[in-house]
Amino acid sequence: MKSIAQLDNTAKVKLLHELFPREVKPIIENLKEVCSDFEMHQQQYRDNWDFGFFSFDEWLSLSR
Template sequence: MKPIKSLTNTDKSKLLHELFPGEIPLLLDNILAVCADLKEHKEAYAQTWDFGLFTFDMWLSLAEQAELRIQKYRASMIKSSKVFSEQLFSSFDYTVLFVNDRIIKYAENHSKSDKFKLAVTLLFTT
């Protein structure tokens, strides 16, 4: 195994899936719920948006891209760490920034597994 500093987002997400396959359906459902909420309340989010790196419209676009991939590949993502990591964590695409953010927030606010929370902290916040 590579040192953690050498792991790509694809490597990290594949490892997370392999260690915690039971969390993946819950995580994907949470991401879809957040995407729906962003679209449903986009005017309110746009008015209060203060994330300087991206405009709200850019963030919404990333959410929509993630949503489309999850809707198309959800069953395969649940079964395969390779599909999960390749579809959501491609290094050629900014959607990974949205998904990384959602993984961290899912772990902090929704996961009941302390080990999953620690793994997310180790892999995605270093």
């Protein structure tokens, strides 16, 4: 078996799903809610954005 560092994102997600099958659906639902909130309140997020790794527009694009 490969180490976590050797796995690509698809393999990591598959492993998490296998390890935590009951938790996956609630996590996905939560992510949908967070993305929806991000979309609905984008001006507030944009005005207060202080996350230097990605710009607000990059995060918004990812959430869509």
